[in-house]
Amino acid sequence: MRSNEMNQTALNIFMVVLTAACLLPFLLLIISSFASEQSIIKLGYTFFPSEYSLEAYKYLWGESSSLLRAYGITILITVIGTSVGLTISALLAYPLSRGVLPFKYFFSFVVFFTLLFNGGLVPTYLVYTEIFHMKNTLLALIIPGLLTNGFFILLIRTYFATSIPVPIIESAYIDGASEYRIFFSIVMPLSLPILATIGLMLTIAYWNDWFNGLIYLTEPRLFSIQNLLNRMLTNIQFLQQNSFAGNNASAIAANLPTNAVRMAMAVIGVVPLLCVYPFFQKYFVKGLVVGAVKG
Amino acid sequence: MGQTRWGQTWKQVVRYRALLFMMIPGLIYLVINNYIPMAGIVIAFKDINYAKGIFASDWIGLKNFEFLFKTNDAFIITRNTILYNGFFIILNTVIAIGLAILLNEIRNAVAKRFYQSIVLLPYLISMVIVSYLVVAMLHVENGFMNNTVLPLFGIDPIAWYSKAEYWPFILTIVNVWKNIGYLCIIFLASIVGIDHEYYEAATIDGASKWAQIKSITVPLIMPTIIIMTLLAIGRIFYSDFGLFYQVPLNSGALKSTTDVIDTYVYRGLMQLGDIGMSSAAGLYQSVVGFVLVLLSNYIVAKKDRDQALF
Numbered sequence: 001m002r003s004n005e006m007n008q009t010a011l012n013i014f015m016v017v018l019t020a021a022c023l024l025p026f027l028l029l030i031i032s033s034f035a036s037e038q039s040i041i042k043l044g045y046t047f048f049p050s051e052y053s054l055e056a057y058k059y060l061w062g063e064s065s066s067l068l069r070a071y072g073i074t075i076l077i078t079v080i081g082t083s084v085g086l087t088i089s090a091l092l093a094y095p096l097s098r099g100v101l102p103f104k105y106f107f108s109f110v111v112f113f114t115l116l117f118n119g120g121l122v123p124t125y126l127v128y129t130e131i132f133h134m135k136n137t138l139l140a141l142i143i144p145g146l147l148t149n150g151f152f153i154l155l156i157r158t159y160f161a162t163s164i165p166v167p168i169i170e171s172a173y174i175d176g177a178s179e180y181r182i183f184f185s186i187v188m189p190l191s192l193p194i195l196a197t198i199g200l201m202l203t204i205a206y207w208n209d210w211f212n213g214l215i216y217l218t219e220p221r222l223f224s225i226q227n228l229l230n231r232m233l234t235n236i237q238f239l240q241q242n243s244f245a246g247n248n249a250s251a252i253a254a255n256l257p258t259n260a261v262r263m264a265m266a267v268i269g270v271v272p273l274l275c276v277y278p279f280f281q282k283y284f285v286k287g288l289v290v291g292a293v294k295g
Numbered sequence: 296m297g298q299t300r301w302g303q304t305w306k307q308v309v310r311y312r313a314l315l316f317m318m319i320p321g322l323i324y325l326v327i328n329n330y331i332p333m334a335g336i337v338i339a340f341k342d343i344n345y346a347k348g349i350f351a352s353d354w355i356g357l358k359n360f361e362f363l364f365k366t367n368d369a370f371i372i373t374r375n376t377i378l379y380n381g382f383f384i385i386l387n388t389v390i391a392i393g394l395a396i397l398l399n400e401i402r403n404a405v406a407k408r409f410y411q412s413i414v415l416l417p418y419l420i421s422m423v424i425v426s427y428l429v430v431a432m433l434h435v436e437n438g439f440m441n442n443t444v445l446p447l448f449g450i451d452p453i454a455w456y457s458k459a460e461y462w463p464f465i466l467t468i469v470n471v472w473k474n475i476g477y478l479c480i481i482f483l484a485s486i487v488g489i490d491h492e493y494y495e496a497a498t499i500d501g502a503s504k505w506a507q508i509k510s511i512t513v514p515l516i517m518p519t520i521i522i523m524t525l526l527a528i529g530r531i532f533y534s535d536f537g538l539f540y541q542v543p544l545n546s547g548a549l550k551s552t553t554d555v556i557d558t559y560v561y562r563g564l565m566q567l568g569d570i571g572m573s574s575a576a577g578l579y580q581s582v583v584g585f586v587l588v589l590l591s592n593y594i595v596a597k598k599d600r601d602q603a604l605f
Binding site for chain 1 (some may be wrong): 324336431476577
């Protein structure tokens with residue numbers, strides 16, 4: 001029994017070290033964003049700066065209109081993308097889950113084949129820019145991510161097929177309910193767990209997406225927070241060059257606390273996620289496990 | 296006879312037209328987002344000329360592929376892609392299984408959930424944020440490594456972002472750090488599903504913890520391990536674009552060890568404007584990727600019909 005206790009202690013110590021390895025980079029980021037520029041020049045990014053300062057955040061406060069705009073765009077594309085994506089997915093998944101659907105195997109294959117083969121970046125890019133002219137529009141941040149491929153559809157279809165008893169649907173039909181009525185008032189409410197899970201996955205994907213902005217956007221005024229962060233990583237003056245507030249950029253540029261600002265930007269980008277994570281982590285875990293097993 | 300069968304089908308279509316209508320938005324989307332681009336792979340055989348339009352451009356047969364495979368590029372990006380992804384598959388699987396087994400041994404349920412959610416956290420942040428974290432570590436003048444860690448060992452600062460030889464290690468560490476939580480949770484879910492009676496019987500027979508892990512846990516989660524590995528092998532030609540493009544900050548000096556097929560296609564299209572070469576590399580990736588998916592699924596299906604995708 002005693003050796004068991006010791007094992008548990010050793011195990012817990014090991015796990016604490018491991019979780020520290022996961023968390024310390026974030027801590028370094030946050031502490032560095034509060035370090036004064038002199039401290040960063042002298043000691044680098046460190047867990048123990050010689051001097052603390054709010055200069056970086058004061059500077060970003062001055063640029064808050066650009067930041068808020070980028071956040072607004074992120075929230076907009078996340079809300080629209082998630083709700084539209086989820087609706088389209090469920091509407092496509094439901095008929096596929098019904099045995100009675102005419103040409104069921106053909107339609108299932110159409111969805112499924114998108115998992116196996118894709119045209120790749122070049123044709124996709126040309127379709128969206130040359131045929132649909134989405135370059136430099138907000139649609140370019142929303143449309144390419146709606147379904148991506150048929151994976152979520154197959155997950156939802158499996159849930160519908162296994163968790164919703166066919167007799168319920170049939171008796172509703174006999175009672176005179178239309179297919180739409182059955183879908184919206186019976187199937188959807190019964191499927192909240194899977195819809196919530198897929199919705200959460202879509203939310204994360206939209207919130208974190210920077211790739212679509214990278215390839216489809218050149219205009220900074222459409223940038224989401226991820227695109228802004230991305231651009232500022234290599235070009236720290238970016239915010240000033242494209243300051244939408246039109247304040248005295250040159251005056252600030254002289255003593256811009258660049259090194260701390262870089263870290264502060266990242267903190268602003270990651271803090272919302274860190275704040276909501278504890279409340280949603282249970283669902284994340286569930287969603288990932290559901291996604292990994294076969295759809 | 297045929298008449299009545301068509302009549303039957305037509306009746307079904309009318310009867311269930313509502314179901315068919317529901318699918319329209321999703322099907323249109325898949326056509327636009329997936330099927331038109333699939334047809335678009337033909338541009339790899341064309342000399343794209345925007346003035347003429349994409350579909351009116353001249354056919355040039357396999358010229359684009361000739362150019363691609365004549366240079367050393369095709370070899371380097373294929374080598375990098377397969378070596379990195381192959382190594383990631385092995386390393387990630389081994390570490391994740393070990394971690395899942397250890398996590399499962401922890402008796403305090405609150406602590407267990409806490410560790411699990413912290414390990415998963417890096418999986419949920421964007422690669423852009425990860426790049427910032429790596430910059431904080433590796434920045435030449437201000438980075439934590441050059442200012443705090445290396446001086447401890449008396450090593451001179453290293454210009455990380457221009458020394459290609461370090462990046463196989465850096466990318467591997469970043470990849471493990473970011474993705475291990477995900478795999479760990481999948482394996483943990485599989486371990487939790489094992490019947491407790493096996494362990495009770497083994498304990499009564501005097502089997503050590505190690506023997507139990509070796510003879511009960513690992514064999515019983517083997518199906519999950521095989522499936523996850525085969526699925527990953529099926530995707531070995533596709534890389535995590537963010538990891539190879541974003542984390543090295545698109546640095547040209549690092550290309551010999553950070554360029555993979557995805558970044559090559561991206562650079563060809565967006566930075567060099569070389570659509571021919573880029574689409575040829577893209578088609579090469581799609582086709583080989585497709586073959587690998589079919590192959591790995593075929594093997595999965597042989598092992599366990601229920602686990603196969605099709």
